[in-house]
Amino acid sequence: MALTKAEMAERLFDDLGLNKREAKEMVEGFYEEIRNSLASNQQVKLSGFGNFDLRDKKQRPGRNPKTGEEIPICARRVVTFRPGQKLKARVEAYAGSE
């Protein structure tokens, strides 16, 4: 079981009384605005939750693991998530069964 957009919209309906369409659009918009910001090379800081940062990676030599052939891995930009103190503290306490 995993949390999905549908459940998040359902919660907005239950807790805040948004109608189903508004709730769906808000959840959709929430992730879209974060993507838009990151796609324009702007980090996203959500206090209490965490930061989405951007890192530019240089080109580096790679290898096709199947054939052993050398192929360069191109320079690229990646997203990293740094959880905030509050989220880290809440998650740390989880005594999982794994």
Added chain:
Amino acid sequence: MTKSELIERLAARQTQLSLKDVELVVKNLLEHMAQSLAQGERIEIRGFGSFSLHYRAPRVGRNPKTGQSVKLEGKYVPHFKPGKELRDRVNESITAD
């Protein structure tokens, strides 16, 4: 972009909800996500990415001030794996600037 800027941008996308309402929406979404992770439940958002927990094994650490060693318990840390759409859009932006 900060949380309050996200709230403003989200409010500007529509006409039904006030800025105050949208603020409650964003807080509700983040709280729901944090709650879910705190209970050990993953989050899966297609096109954005997934959040899960990674286990960190117990280890012996050191107090950097005193140099004394301290036993650290095993713990869980949040982990985010970007989804394909986010990965691609972010990577394409490297050629745009």
